Structure formats: C-alpha cells, structure tokens
Amino acid sequence: MSPKRDSDDEMSRFPFDDDTADRLLSGELAPGDAPPGYARLAEVVRAAQGPASRSELAMEASVVAAVGEAVRSIPGIRPSPNRRKSMLGKLASAKIAAIAATTVLGGAVAAAATGSLPAPAQHAASVALSQVGINVSDGSHGHGKGHTHGTAPGLVGNKHAEYGLCQAYEAHVSAGTLATGGWLNSTAFQTLATEATGGQAGLGAFCTNLLASAPTASNDAGESGADHGKPANPGKSHKPSSAGTKADDNGTTEPSEPSESDNGSVPAQGETHATAGAHNSSVGTGAASTATAGVTHSGRP
Amino acid sequence: MSRGPEPEPRPGRHAGAGPAEQPDQEFLAALEAAQAGQDWAVAVLFRRHNPRLLRYLRAQAPEVAEDLASEVWMAMARQLVGFEGDERAFRAWMFTIARRRVIQHWRQKGRRRTSPAPNEVFFDRAAPDDPSTEGLQALSAQDAVAALAAHLPPDQVEVVLLRVVAGLSVEEVAEMVGKSPGAVRVTQHRALRRLAEHFSPEAVTG
Numbered sequence: 001m002s003p004k005r006d007s008d009d010e011m012s013r014f015p016f017d018d019d020t021a022d023r024l025l026s027g028e029l030a031p032g033d034a035p036p037g038y039a040r041l042a043e044v045v046r047a048a049q050g051p052a053s054r055s056e057l058a059m060e061a062s063v064v065a066a067v068g069e070a071v072r073s074i075p076g077i078r079p080s081p082n083r084r085k086s087m088l089g090k091l092a093s094a095k096i097a098a099i100a101a102t103t104v105l106g107g108a109v110a111a112a113a114t115g116s117l118p119a120p121a122q123h124a125a126s127v128a129l130s131q132v133g134i135n136v137s138d139g140s141h142g143h144g145k146g147h148t149h150g151t152a153p154g155l156v157g158n159k160h161a162e163y164g165l166c167q168a169y170e171a172h173v174s175a176g177t178l179a180t181g182g183w184l185n186s187t188a189f190q191t192l193a194t195e196a197t198g199g200q201a202g203l204g205a206f207c208t209n210l211l212a213s214a215p216t217a218s219n220d221a222g223e224s225g226a227d228h229g230k231p232a233n234p235g236k237s238h239k240p241s242s243a244g245t246k247a248d249d250n251g252t253t254e255p256s257e258p259s260e261s262d263n264g265s266v267p268a269q270g271e272t273h274a275t276a277g278a279h280n281s282s283v284g285t286g287a288a289s290t291a292t293a294g295v296t297h298s299g300r301p
Numbered sequence: 302m303s304r305g306p307e308p309e310p311r312p313g314r315h316a317g318a319g320p321a322e323q324p325d326q327e328f329l330a331a332l333e334a335a336q337a338g339q340d341w342a343v344a345v346l347f348r349r350h351n352p353r354l355l356r357y358l359r360a361q362a363p364e365v366a367e368d369l370a371s372e373v374w375m376a377m378a379r380q381l382v383g384f385e386g387d388e389r390a391f392r393a394w395m396f397t398i399a400r401r402r403v404i405q406h407w408r409q410k411g412r413r414r415t416s417p418a419p420n421e422v423f424f425d426r427a428a429p430d431d432p433s434t435e436g437l438q439a440l441s442a443q444d445a446v447a448a449l450a451a452h453l454p455p456d457q458v459e460v461v462l463l464r465v466v467a468g469l470s471v472e473e474v475a476e477m478v479g480k481s482p483g484a485v486r487v488t489q490h491r492a493l494r495r496l497a498e499h500f501s502p503e504a505v506t507g
Contacts, residue, residue, distance in 0.1 A: 018486060021493060025465050025493075026468065027465070037497045037501045039501070041493065041497045041500050044445050044448055044500060045445075047440045047445035048445035048466060049353075049442070049466070049468075050441070052348070052351075052352035056351060056355045057348060059355075060351070063347055064340050064343045064347055066375060067347075067375065068335075068340040071336065071378050072338030074378070074379055
C-alpha cells in the first residue's frame with residue numbers, strides 16, 4: 001500500500017511523459033497506443049469513463065424538481081421562507097418576477113424618475129409604474145418613496161416593474177434602438193438581465209413570457225393584499241449575505257451573489273436535509289404552484 | 302459542515318487550466334435556462350454530470366453516494382444563479398463540492414480525516430479487480446472505477462478519481478486538494494505505475 005520506491009527513482013522509470021500521462025488519464029490514449037504494460041490500464045480508464053448507466057440517472061426526477069425549485073426560490077434578494085413557500089410556484093415568470101422584484105423596481109424607479117431611460121423606455125416605465133402608484137412620467141414627479149426597499153411591495157407590485165421594463169425592452173426591440181441610447185447599460189436593464197434571466201441573451205424569451213402571463217395593472221390592486229402579509233425582503237437586496245449555515249459548501253466558488261442565506265428554514269436546503277428535500281420536493285412544488293396560480297392568473301383582463 | 306465560508310476562487314477561473322474545450326453551446330444554453338429555474342435545463346445539466354458525480358461518490362462513499370449526490374446538487378442550486386463559467390468550470394465546481402462532502406462524511410464517521418477513501422470500502426466490494434482476466438467489454442463503468450481505486454492508497458485514489466472520473470486537469474486537482482501541480486503529478490505517476498503493475502504485472506518493466 002505504501003509506495004515502494006522513492007519519487008525520483010520512480011519518476012525516472014516512468015515510461016512516458018506528462019502529456020502521455022494526461023492522455024491516458026483522460027481516456028484519450030487508445031490502449032493500442034499505450035506504452036508497454038499500460039494498455040490494460042488504458043482500457044480500464046476508458047471503461048471508467050463509459051456512458052451513463054441507468055442507475056446513474058435514476059435520481060433525475062427528484063433532483064431536477066428540487067434543484068429547479070431551489071433555483072427559482074433563490075433570488076439575488078432574500079424572501080422570507082414563508083413567503084417563498086406560499087407564493088412561489090412553478091411558473092418561472094412569476095418566480096423570476098419575485099426574484100428580481102425589489103432590485104429591479106428600485107432600478108426602474110430610479111432610472112425612470114430621473115428620466116434617464118430613453119424615450120420609449122421612459123414612457124413604458126412611467127405607464128407601468130403609474131399603475132402601481134408610482135408617478136415618474138417624464139421625470140417630473142417624485143418617485144414612490146418606499147418602493148425600493150422595505151415596504152414590501154410584494155409580488156404584484158414588483159411584477160409591474162418587470163412588466164414595465166419588459167415593455168420598454170420590447171419597445172426598444174421594435175424600434176431597433178436596443179443597443180443605442182445606453183439603455184443596455186442602465187441599472188434597471190442590467191438588473192433585469194442579470195437577476196431575472198441570468199443574462200441578456202435570455203431576456204427576450206423572459207419578457208415574452210412575462211408579457212404574456214403578467215396580469216394587467218388595473219386588476220392587481222385587489223389581490224395584492226393577499227401577498228402583503230409577508231414582507232418580501234427587508235431591503236437588503238444586494239448584500240452578499242453569507243450568514244447561511246451552508247456557506248461552507250458554497251464557499252467553494254463564491255459566485256457573485258451569494259444569497260443562500262435565505263435558506264434558513266426551507267425544506268430542501270439544509271445540508272443534512274438536502275436529500276429529504278429532494279424527495280419531498282413534489283409536495284412543496286404542488287403547494288406553491290397552487291398559490292402562484294391564483295396570483296398570476298386571476299388578474300388577467 | 303459548520304465552518305464558515307472560505308474565500309475560494311470562482312469556478313470560472315479554472316477555465317483554460319486544462320485542454321481547450323469547445324465552448325459548448327448546448328451547455329451554455331442549458332446553464333442559462335437552469336439559472337432561470339427551468340427544469341428542463343436542470344435536467345440537461347443533471348444528465349451530463351450526474352453519472353460521473355455518482356461514479357465518483359460511489360467509489361468514495363458508497364453507502365451514502367446517492368445522498369451526497371443530492372446534497373451536491375442542492376448546494377449547486379443555491380449558488381447556480383451566480384455561477385459563471387464553461388462546462389469545465391462547472392464540472393470543477395461540482396467536484397469541489399462533492400469532494401468536500403465526501404471528506405465531511407468520513408470526518409463525521411470518525412474515520413480518516415484527510416483521506417476520504419478508506420481502503421476497506423473497496424476491499425469490501427465484489428469488484429472485478431483483475432480485469433486482465435476478464436472481458437473488459439463487460440466491465441461496467443463503476444466496476445472499472447472500483448478497479449482503479451482498489452489497489453491504491455487514499456491519496457493516489459483521490460488523484461486518480463479526480464483525473465479519470467471527474468475529468469479534471471492536474472492544475473485543477475492540485476488546487477482542489479491543496480497541493481502543487483508537481484506533487485499531484487508525482488502522486489499520479491505512482492498511481493499509474495502501481496495500476497499498470499496490477500493490471501499487467503508481466504508487462505511492466507522496471
């Protein structure tokens with residue numbers, strides 16, 4: 001079990017160079033090309049890299065459900081666990097709206113209030129924002145005070161921010177001005193692209209979904225009350241809070257927005273509960289999707 | 302399990318450490334959609350990476366391999382939105398987490414503290430540890446992994462599995478295990494020689 005030779009001796013007798021060793025270990029080296037005595041090892045290496053077996057994919061359903069749920073539930077901000085459990089459901093648009101809600105709203109309000117959005121965006125933003133009680137039309141009004149942080153605008157209000165941004169986005173696309181005017185670099189857009197879709201590339205599809213599924217503003221006021229019971233997030237949208245107990249596994253990579261501190265009390269997340277979470281995910285998903293269905297669809301015109 | 306976060310590199314930093322890989326559009330598209338919480342995309346990532354992950358875990362901690370795999374995926378889920386990088390970086394990230402979980406597992410069991418691969422695990426297996434006399438075609442991937450792991454000391458097992466099963470480069474492995482690339486190469490050479498002697502004892506010279 002212990003090495004029989006010292007390293008120098010061994011290295012000097014090793015029959016091939018680093019590159020060959022790399023190719024052997026990566027499976028690139030065909031057994032027939034291996035140095036004498038290493039052909040079978042090369043075969044075993046290749047066998048170890050063989051195609052997936054059935055058992056290796058057997059956990060797919062539970063893992064995918066749990067991971068998808070967890071990703072949709074983990075925003076750049078931190079919703080309270082209760083809110084998350086009761087409100088977030090299967091519809092990606094609804095979840096993404098919740099995920100990016102506060103920060104996007106903040107950015108949108110800020111940008112729109114200062115008139116910094118290009119004309120089509122400014123118009124769209126003002127229309128959308130006015131529908132939730134934020135007057136920013138052409139920069140002449142003050143902006144809604146508490147909407148950036150803290151006052152728990154809730155899913156509906158936040159959705160409108162995204163809705164407005166997506167309207168602006170679509171307007172830019174239609175007008176061919178997406179890449180001009182600096183809107184792509186605006187805080188609002190960047191936040192939308194980064195937080196909601198993971199990148200600009202997915203924004204088109206995201207907005208298409210959102211605009212197709214989003215309720216109109218006028219119908220939302222009534223039902224929004226149902227969501228306000230649970231404050232969305234206490235205004236620390238972008239604090240990379242590493243408070244979570246699970247920071248250790250994740251510390252591995254330090255993504256730009258370590259936001260797992262919201263994990264505290266949700267089922268599919270404690271390290272030791274992860275497996276249970278995976279198995280139980282269907283329950284949570286069902287409950288959440290039920291809740292979301294009401295939020296998302298009842299406001300259709 | 303209870304340690305604080307360590308400031309470790311972001312996965313994307315690993316890009317380029319190994320052989321150049323074509324930017325895989327399918328992966329990147331799936332990653333982006335998975336970051337938006339789309340199940341189909343998560344499934345793509347799962348299918349591409351869980352086989353190797355589970356293969357590694359089954360070799361290192363067979364009795365809890367599935368549990369650990371679930372935990373790895375959940376840990377990744379919590380950080381997925383912030384992930385940037387290509388598939389190679391994704392893989393390195395995944396195995397970094399997996400390796401930690403294995404170490405934690407053995408630590409909790411009060412066994413080896415730094416070597417997550419107690420040999421008894423492998424000796425207990427009914428592994429075909431002598432492929433030289435058997436049809437290699439019939440050697441399952443997991444059996445092949447077990448055969449690679451069965452005759453090596455833990456430090457060599459770790460390097461071999463990370464290189465063969467995880468598909469990581471010497472540099473990536475070195476960073477992961479906290480050794481120099483040179484030290485990893487020495488370990489790797491010892492392992493290869495030992496394995497060659499086992500699989501083809503008559504043919505290895507020296």
